[in-house]
Amino acid sequence: MSDVLLSIDNLSKGFSSSGRRVAALENVSLTIAAGETLGIVGASGSGKSTLSRILLRLLAADAGAIRFEGEDWLALSGAALRRKRAQMQMVFQDPLAAFNPLATVGAVLDDPLRIHEVVPRHRRTGEIAMLLERVGLSADYAGRPVRSLSGGQRQRVAIARAIATRPSLLVLDEAVSALDVTVRGRILELLVELQREQGIACLFISHDLAVVRAVSHRIAVIDNGRIVETGPATSVVVAPQSDAARALVAAVPRLVTDPF
Numbered sequence: 575m576s577d578v579l580l581s582i583d584n585l586s587k588g589f590s591s592s593g594r595r596v597a598a599l600e601n602v603s604l605t606i607a608a609g610e611t612l613g614i615v616g617a618s619g620s621g622k623s624t625l626s627r628i629l630l631r632l633l634a635a636d637a638g639a640i641r642f643e644g645e646d647w648l649a650l651s652g653a654a655l656r657r658k659r660a661q662m663q664m665v666f667q668d669p670l671a672a673f674n675p676l677a678t679v680g681a682v683l684d685d686p687l688r689i690h691e692v693v694p695r696h697r698r699t700g701e702i703a704m705l706l707e708r709v710g711l712s713a714d715y716a717g718r719p720v721r722s723l724s725g726g727q728r729q730r731v732a733i734a735r736a737i738a739t740r741p742s743l744l745v746l747d748e749a750v751s752a753l754d755v756t757v758r759g760r761i762l763e764l765l766v767e768l769q770r771e772q773g774i775a776c777l778f779i780s781h782d783l784a785v786v787r788a789v790s791h792r793i794a795v796i797d798n799g800r801i802v803e804t805g806p807a808t809s810v811v812v813a814p815q816s817d818a819a820r821a822l823v824a825a826v827p828r829l830v831t832d833p834f
């Protein structure tokens with residue numbers, strides 16, 4: 575896992591709010607190797623959404639650089655950015671909420687296959703069945719409207735959509751936070767399985783250290799816009815070095831003895 579897939583260098587972003595300057599991100603630097611899962615954990619307001627919005631290119635950074643697969647990610651635009659997006663896919667809390675509720679699961683999965691020409695047209699139905707199977711749903715889900723799905727099923731479809739373009743990196747921002755604890759556990763297992771089977775690297779962002787620990791090889795702790803600690807997942811949980819990490823560990827009392 576030594577090939578650097580994504581590197582974030584000295585990323586900074588500030589906001590002006592009621593005449594006051596808030597540093598949402600300050601000199602954030604991180605790397606993710608191919609096939610690695612890096613967890614980013616931090617309390618509310620620590621800068622997690624700002625980071626994922628910059629990665630998504632919804633928000634411009636004030637300073638810093640992001641390289642993805644050897645390219646200057648923040649400099650890409652237009653057709654080049656659209657093409658490259660196939661390689662960096664995102665899953666949020668309820669991404670399917672943005673879809674027409676009458677859209678079928680098949681249509682939701684067909685979009686990325688068509689837009690990115692992943693497979694020839696005549697193979698798209700088979701590919702949709704395979705994607706559904708890969709996330710633990712049977713092929714007949716393709717005909718079901720999105721609105722008929724449970725929260726866990728929707729998130730499985732969102733993950734299937736994200737992996738449809740065969741990305742090298744998934745960015746997951748609070749992707750399991752809205753799910754109840756049993757469903758959450760199954761989705762986390764699915765993510766670990768996908769990561770192992772397909773070697774997809776993941777940037778897994780959450781406020782919940784137990785969730786981050788369950789899937790991550792390494793964990794970076796963010797506090798007030800700064801990365802205050804980075805290390806192997808177990809070390810950060812068992813021997814946290816920063817006040818922020820200690821506070822996150824303390825918030826999950828059974829974490830050390832009873833991992834997710």
Ligand SMILES: Nc1ncnc2c1ncn2[C@@H]1O[C@H](COP(=O)(O)OP(=O)(O)OP(=O)(O)O)[C@@H](O)[C@H]1O
Binds near residue numbers: 619621
């Ligand atoms: N558009 C904005 N205008 C002003 N301040 C902002 C804006 N977006 C974020 N901030 C501030 O930047 C800081 C980081 O916010 P951010 O939403 O990135 O944190 P977060 O870790 O994602 O929090 P949460 O877990 O509560 O979503 C906070 O102090 C927040 O108030």
